Amino acid sequence: MTTTETPDMLHRILDYSSRSDPYPLYAELRRTPVARQDDGSYVISTYRELADILHNPHLSSDVRNLSHPMPSAEAGGTPSFINMDPPDHDRLRRMAMRHFGPPHTPGLVTALEPDLTATVGGLLDDCAGKEQIDIVDDLAYPFPVSVICHLLGVPREDEPRFRVWVNDLINSIDYDPRTDPKQKLDDGVQARQDLREYLGGLVEQRHGRPGDDLLARLANDDGPDGRMTDEEIISTANLLLIAGHETTVNLIANGMLTLLRHPQILERLRGEPDLVVPLVEELLRYEPPVHIIPWRAAYSDVTVADTVIPQGSQVMLMLASGSRDPDRFHDPDRFDPDRSDNQHLGFGSGIHLCFGGPLARREAQIALTELVRRLDRPSLVADPPPYRRSPVLRGPIHLRVEQNGG
Amino acid sequence: MTSADNLRAFRRDGRIVIVGASLAGLRAAESLRAEGFTGSLTMIGDELGEPYDRPPLSKQVLTGWVPAGGTTLPRRRDINAEWLLGVPASGLDLATDHVRLADGREVPFDRVLISTGVRARPWFVESEAALDGVFVVRTREHAEGLQRALAAGPSRVLVIGAGFTGSEIASVCRERDIPVTVAELAPYPLVGALGAMIGEVAADMQRAHGVDLRCGVKVTQLEGDAQGRLRRAHFDDGSTIDADVAVVALGGIRNTEWLQGSGLAAGVWGIACDTGCRAMDLNGLITDDVFVAGDVARCPNPVYEYRLISLEHWANAVEQAEVAAHNMLHGQAERWPHLSIPRFWSIQFGVNIKSVGVPTFADEVVVTQGSVSGHRFVAAYGYQGRVTAAVTFNNAKWLDHYRRLIETAAPFPPPCPTPDQPVDTKPVPVDFPGPTLLAQGATVVVTGHDPGERRVTAAHQHHR
Ligand SMILES: Cc1cc2nc3c(=O)[nH]c(=O)nc-3n(C[C@H](O)[C@H](O)[C@H](O)COP(=O)(O)OP(=O)(O)OC[C@H]3O[C@@H](n4cnc5c(N)ncnc54)[C@H](O)[C@@H]3O)c2cc1C
Numbered sequence: 001m002t003t004t005e006t007p008d009m010l011h012r013i014l015d016y017s018s019r020s021d022p023y024p025l026y027a028e029l030r031r032t033p034v035a036r037q038d039d040g041s042y043v044i045s046t047y048r049e050l051a052d053i054l055h056n057p058h059l060s061s062d063v064r065n066l067s068h069p070m071p072s073a074e075a076g077g078t079p080s081f082i083n084m085d086p087p088d089h090d091r092l093r094r095m096a097m098r099h100f101g102p103p104h105t106p107g108l109v110t111a112l113e114p115d116l117t118a119t120v121g122g123l124l125d126d127c128a129g130k131e132q133i134d135i136v137d138d139l140a141y142p143f144p145v146s147v148i149c150h151l152l153g154v155p156r157e158d159e160p161r162f163r164v165w166v167n168d169l170i171n172s173i174d175y176d177p178r179t180d181p182k183q184k185l186d187d188g189v190q191a192r193q194d195l196r197e198y199l200g201g202l203v204e205q206r207h208g209r210p211g212d213d214l215l216a217r218l219a220n221d222d223g224p225d226g227r228m229t230d231e232e233i234i235s236t237a238n239l240l241l242i243a244g245h246e247t248t249v250n251l252i253a254n255g256m257l258t259l260l261r262h263p264q265i266l267e268r269l270r271g272e273p274d275l276v277v278p279l280v281e282e283l284l285r286y287e288p289p290v291h292i293i294p295w296r297a298a299y300s301d302v303t304v305a306d307t308v309i310p311q312g313s314q315v316m317l318m319l320a321s322g323s324r325d326p327d328r329f330h331d332p333d334r335f336d337p338d339r340s341d342n343q344h345l346g347f348g349s350g351i352h353l354c355f356g357g358p359l360a361r362r363e364a365q366i367a368l369t370e371l372v373r374r375l376d377r378p379s380l381v382a383d384p385p386p387y388r389r390s391p392v393l394r395g396p397i398h399l400r401v402e403q404n405g406g
Numbered sequence: 407m408t409s410a411d412n413l414r415a416f417r418r419d420g421r422i423v424i425v426g427a428s429l430a431g432l433r434a435a436e437s438l439r440a441e442g443f444t445g446s447l448t449m450i451g452d453e454l455g456e457p458y459d460r461p462p463l464s465k466q467v468l469t470g471w472v473p474a475g476g477t478t479l480p481r482r483r484d485i486n487a488e489w490l491l492g493v494p495a496s497g498l499d500l501a502t503d504h505v506r507l508a509d510g511r512e513v514p515f516d517r518v519l520i521s522t523g524v525r526a527r528p529w530f531v532e533s534e535a536a537l538d539g540v541f542v543v544r545t546r547e548h549a550e551g552l553q554r555a556l557a558a559g560p561s562r563v564l565v566i567g568a569g570f571t572g573s574e575i576a577s578v579c580r581e582r583d584i585p586v587t588v589a590e591l592a593p594y595p596l597v598g599a600l601g602a603m604i605g606e607v608a609a610d611m612q613r614a615h616g617v618d619l620r621c622g623v624k625v626t627q628l629e630g631d632a633q634g635r636l637r638r639a640h641f642d643d644g645s646t647i648d649a650d651v652a653v654v655a656l657g658g659i660r661n662t663e664w665l666q667g668s669g670l671a672a673g674v675w676g677i678a679c680d681t682g683c684r685a686m687d688l689n690g691l692i693t694d695d696v697f698v699a700g701d702v703a704r705c706p707n708p709v710y711e712y713r714l715i716s717l718e719h720w721a722n723a724v725e726q727a728e729v730a731a732h733n734m735l736h737g738q739a740e741r742w743p744h745l746s747i748p749r750f751w752s753i754q755f756g757v758n759i760k761s762v763g764v765p766t767f768a769d770e771v772v773v774t775q776g777s778v779s780g781h782r783f784v785a786a787y788g789y790q791g792r793v794t795a796a797v798t799f800n801n802a803k804w805l806d807h808y809r810r811l812i813e814t815a816a817p818f819p820p821p822c823p824t825p826d827q828p829v830d831t832k833p834v835p836v837d838f839p840g841p842t843l844l845a846q847g848a849t850v851v852v853t854g855h856d857p858g859e860r861r862v863t864a865a866h867q868h869h870r
Pocket residue numbers: 425426427428429430431450451452453459460461462463464493494495496521522523524525543544545571661664699700701702717718719720721723749750751752753
């Protein structure tokens with residue numbers, strides 16, 4: 001396996017014109033599993049090499065290990081554990097996980113289910129009678145924020161304020177100085193600060209007052225690793241919010257889009273509700289919300305597929321390409337919810353494997369089940385739909401659907 | 407059974423017998439059906455009831471989390487088999503292709519899979535082993551009895567042997583706040599499997615959890631009272647302790663006695679086979695219709711100089727079962743070799759221990775990631791300059807990387823630093839007590855002179 005220069009290929013993938021269908025470009029990219037770029041970074045696009053590198057301890061998630069520093073993703077504030085390495089990553093993730101899943105908090109997602117169903121139900125009630133709905137604006141976008149507010153313990157009356165911050169913040173993530181008004185960036189910075197302050201206030205109130213929400217649990221933890229500092233709690237809450245928002249939006253929107261493109265499977269889902277479980281798994285492979293982990297840093301020289309990536313290099317992980325690798329998945333461009341052995345890369349792998357996977361799955365399962373149950377003969381208004389700019393978190397910005405039944 | 411037609415006919419209506427109806431046996435049966443075997447399938451097992459899982463027996467079952475009857479193995483498909491349970495196989499006749507049962511029945515086969523596993527090594531004095539309060543742990547019934555004894559709140563438990571099972575049981579005792587003494591002949595717990603450096607860490611862990619750990623001592627006698635209940639244990643240094651429960655955790659004995667006289671290469675070390683899981687006969691020739699899988703198998707591994715290696719690992723049993731099943735149904739050209747790198751896990755004292763590779767096949771060991779004192783680290787094992795194994799304490803997510811290093815014979819010590827760099831990165835001698843991969847005493851003798859007449863005889867037959 002060799003290293004060749006394929007800068008054009010990557011640029012074509014990142015270019016907005018490829019957003020609606022990057023998959024043929026991924027196929028070309030995979031001809032060079034580990035591709036060195038002109039700027040010295042490396043792009044990895046095949047399943048085995050991605051799986052290898054995600055388990056390679058010589059790769060770092062900490063920007064400071066890049067020889068060419070990156071524009072900092074999180075301006076100011078303590079970084080969150082997604083951008084940290086062991087041992088700090090492991091410690092903070094462990095402390096957060098204690099309150100988020102098994103073995104210490106096993107029933108979290110199950111306990112949330114009635115709430116998830118009710119939230120989706122409420123959002124869809126608001127659409128009743130409309131001939132056209134936007135799956136993104138009317139359901140996929142508001143849904144995860146509600147869920148995370150509930151988990152963190154944000155009081156219901158504050159949710160509208162919270163939503164505005166989240167919108168501004170998420171909007172600013174793919175800020176492009178060439179095309180976007182500066183206001184967009186400023187709003188994002190302001191929102192981040194407001195949100196931190198607001199969360200800080202919530203954490204403060206919770207000290208010494210044990211409760212069931214995540215902030216209260218983190219603020220009063222007496223686990224084996226001790227307690228997070230308030231700064232760490234705020235960063236972690238921020239991370240859950242950001243990592244769990246647009247990803248889930250995309251999964252639901254991509255899911256509905258894929259179902260509308262495969263009407264026979266949509267029909268099957270109506271009669272076979274259990275199909276939703278493997279179906280969401282297949283979505284995570286076939287139309288994943290996260291296409292690229294834009295960078296890892298080579299902490300020391302790393303060998304992948306006989307290529308040595310020098311220390312300090314930026315490494316780009318093309319997860320969505322790996323999940324369509326014909327060397328790993330039979331007939332990879334076919335959407336097949338009956339696929340067995342579906343070890344996709346949708347949630348990453350290794351120590352940074354998505355922390356919210358069980359929750360995200362359940363959110364998407366419930367949203368898609370309800371959509372299919374309640375929409376009457378839905379059809380796409382535009383195919384392909386308009387996409388968000390980001391090649392990293394890829395998904396429609398709107399997904400308008402008509403209901404024939406009125 | 408060589409021609410393609412014969413094989414097709416065999417797959418359609420041949421007869422397969424599986425002896426040993428536990429993890430390896432069940433998984434092989436499922437794979438046979440999954441691969442399209444439609445002939446008759448007979449499962450012979452000396453235990454009654456559905457096949458069940460053993461790892462929880464020294465863990466969740468003893469803590470009381472899972473009832474002993476609650477570890478039934480999940481069924482992945484219907485195997486449509488005839489089950490002959492409760493009677494052991496007592497012989498294998500390869501001249502007529504029959505399995506003999508202890509009650510005299512004979513079961514004919516075209517191909518047979520042997521997956522009779524191991525049993526617990528009992529306490530060496532029978533009358534002492536029979537005392538009330540003396541346990542081994544291999545079966546569901548054993549675990550159930552021990553769990554009941556622990557629930558009754560014994561004043562002290564003595565664990566004899568600090569291998570994985572013994573250490574897990576000691577951990578459960580501490581979790582249940584039961585005083586426990588662990589007696590181990592070697593200088594540290596787990597040292598036989600993982601070497602002195604990790605053994606030292608394991609010793610710290612035990613002591614930090616309040617285990618009364620006594621290494622370098624031998625239990626010489628278990629003493630009972632007039633009612634036949636365990637009261638006291640005597641050590642070779644003259645000391646004694648009072649205990650009402652003793653768990654004998656001195657490893658296993660491979661269930662191969664029933665194969666005496668069968669002509670197979672079966673002995674205390676297991677049944678030798680090739681990487682295709684086909685059994686060897688006494689002369690070391692591969693047989694065609696006898697297959698072996700699981701704890702009872704002794705299989706060469708090319709990564710480890712083709713040495714024959716016996717493993718008592720869950721994952722190994724499953725993988726061998728699948729390879730054996732596949733090969734039972736396929737001709738030479740389509741056969742699979744069992745080439746996976748061994749994996750093992752254990753949970754004790756709140757630490758998730760995992761290993762990949764064969765740690766006993768090593769001369770040096772080095773901590774490559776994490777912190778030993780924090781009980782979260784990766785240690786890599788090396789043999790003559792290449793990586794041969796790795797062990798993780800609460801750091802299992804990295805194992806895949808080390809598996810790749812082993813598979814690719816990567817240099818030892820691994821040269822490049824990682825973000826979680828340990829304080830001390832100098833390799834140390836691995837230090838196992840005694841020869842590990844070497845046999846202990848003769849099991850066969852060779853007779854004859856001409857190449858055409860040279861033969862191997864099992865030692866027990868020869869000396870009879
Ligand atoms: C307490 C305990 C904890 C363990 N923990 C772990 C762990 O944490 N991780 C890990 O990787 N592994 C662990 N193991 C090992 C794992 O359980 C074994 O590797 C696995 O059970 C092997 O399966 P097997 O089918 O080869 O053999 P076995 O499970 O031993 O099954 C053999 C079967 O054959 C039957 N049999 C024997 N002789 C005859 C005969 N003559 N006729 C008919 N039937 C016969 C036996 O009764 C038994 O039912 C543990 C084992 C024990 C006992």
